[in-house]
């Protein structure tokens with residue numbers, strides 16, 4: 001797949017594979033949370049937006065959809081996992097069931113920070129649903145309760161994932177062969 005003159009993209013997950021898996025995940029989550037009380041879906045900006053929209057549309061449950069924005073501290077080493085909240089939740093999550101929706105769990109540092117932060121707000125439960133899991137690159141061992149696909153150590157784009165803000169809108173997930 002030749003998307004840009006300077007990037008070679010190799011498709012790893014097709015649109016149909018992604019959509020079928022998201023439907024399965026939504027069915028599983030619907031079963032697990034049926035009758036469980038109020039559910040707040042927390043989509044992590046910006047990468048998880050496409051996943052959150054597709055998944056939430058297929059849930060057969062009442063829920064509140066909320067967003068949290070994060071970014072790495074300027075100048076901090078990405079591997080340290082020091083992140084800051086750029087947009088906080090609008091909902092109060094005390095005594096609510098919270099399901100964090102993330103695009104990819106790579107080192108796990110970002111999610112680890114978010115989990116610690118959200119736990120201090122006393123939700124009645126807090127689980128993680130990640131579209132992609134990349135276990136080979138994990139630095140912090142965090143629980144991923146639901147995931148769409150597990151991938152090897154590659155840089156991937158599409159379905160919300162970007163390379164310098166590009167390729168988020170691809171309907172497939174592709175490996176970026178020659179990042180520069």
Ligand code: IMP
Pocket residue numbers: 047102103104105106107108109110111154155156157161162163
């Ligand atoms: P972490 O390493 O688990 O903290 O991942 C932090 C964030 O980096 C993820 O939420 C993604 O937004 C981004 N990221 C990590 N790996 C990739 C990748 O392969 N492609 C695009 N973005 C990535």
